[in-house]
Amino acid sequence: MSVRIAVITGASSGIGEAMARLLARRGWRCVLVARREGILRGLASETGSEYEVCDVADRAAVDGMAARILERHPSVHLLVNGAGILVRGDFVETPLELIERVLAVNYLGGVWLTRGLLPGLREAADVDGRAHVVNIASIGGAIVFTPAAPYSASKHAQVAFSRSLRAALRGSGIDVHTVLPGFVTTPGFPHPKVFATRLGRLVVVGPERVARDILSAVERGRAEVVIPWFPYRLGAIAQAVAPTLTARVLRDAEYEDEA
Numbered sequence: 001m002s003v004r005i006a007v008i009t010g011a012s013s014g015i016g017e018a019m020a021r022l023l024a025r026r027g028w029r030c031v032l033v034a035r036r037e038g039i040l041r042g043l044a045s046e047t048g049s050e051y052e053v054c055d056v057a058d059r060a061a062v063d064g065m066a067a068r069i070l071e072r073h074p075s076v077h078l079l080v081n082g083a084g085i086l087v088r089g090d091f092v093e094t095p096l097e098l099i100e101r102v103l104a105v106n107y108l109g110g111v112w113l114t115r116g117l118l119p120g121l122r123e124a125a126d127v128d129g130r131a132h133v134v135n136i137a138s139i140g141g142a143i144v145f146t147p148a149a150p151y152s153a154s155k156h157a158q159v160a161f162s163r164s165l166r167a168a169l170r171g172s173g174i175d176v177h178t179v180l181p182g183f184v185t186t187p188g189f190p191h192p193k194v195f196a197t198r199l200g201r202l203v204v205v206g207p208e209r210v211a212r213d214i215l216s217a218v219e220r221g222r223a224e225v226v227i228p229w230f231p232y233r234l235g236a237i238a239q240a241v242a243p244t245l246t247a248r249v250l251r252d253a254e255y256e257d258e259a
């Protein structure tokens with residue numbers, strides 16, 4: 001097989017950056033995607049990667065970028081949809097533009113890029129036997145979280161898209177993986193209050209751990225991973241069994257806003 005190509009959105013920070021560093025160490029050729037060019041340039045030269053500056057919420061920009069990537073790399077073996085923003089506050093408090101923005105970045109961005117790169121993913125599957133799409137959603141996509149309701153809604157949309165995409169592409173050689181992290185310490189999601197308590201620290205993981213678990217899910221063909229499994233999967237089970245009660249219990253959860 002020729003060199004494997006990975007396209008990673010959200011690569012300038014946090015989980016996406018950790019993913020890029022890990023894949024580069026394992027010999028993948030990465031295309032790093034985000035908006036902050038200076039950071040991308042530095043990481044690309046450090047890891048021997050390429051980069052593309054793009055706002056994933058801008059459909060025309062994503063289409064243009066996908067065309068450029070496919071021109072350079074007709075086969076794309078792995079797409080990681082990791083770009084995301086956190087919007088805190090319930091539905092009533094959140095400015096309307098932010099409600100639209102969080103949906104456009106967290107959900108639609110991944111839809112546009114998956115569509116744009118599909119020919120390259122199909123080519124990789126045909127020529128090399130397999131290609132992968134990783135959608136980095138959130139446990140907030142399996143548990144409604146009223147203190148960040150528009151964010152949680154965007155992540156539910158992303159999870160629904162990811163699960164149905166997996167079913168739709170079954171048999172095509174393109175494997176789709178849905179990733180649901182719990183609290184992860186990253187620049188965009190610092191979680192100072194969670195991290196301040198002993199109990200909190202037990203359920204917070206670093207971005208490198210998430211990146212390792214994602215790569216393992218890809219290598220093992222796992223449909224869905226919650227990182228870490230405990231205690232977050234229990235919340236997802238609770239919502240599946242008793243959604244109204246679970247939402248009520250989490251309604252008044254304190255959520256830091258000083259970050």
Ligand code: NDP
Binds near residue numbers: 013035054
């Ligand atoms: P970071 O804020 O550290 O990284 C977010 C990345 O997304 C940055 O590289 C940012 O780059 C990029 N990004 C944001 N908006 C856009 C945009 N419009 N177009 C292109 N790129 C964009 O956060 P994390 O690493 O923590 O988050 C990564 C993913 O993991 C997100 O989808 C998040 O929802 C999810 N997640 C995170 C959790 C956590 O606790 N950290 C928990 C559960 C899920 P730039 O600003 O340069 O564009």
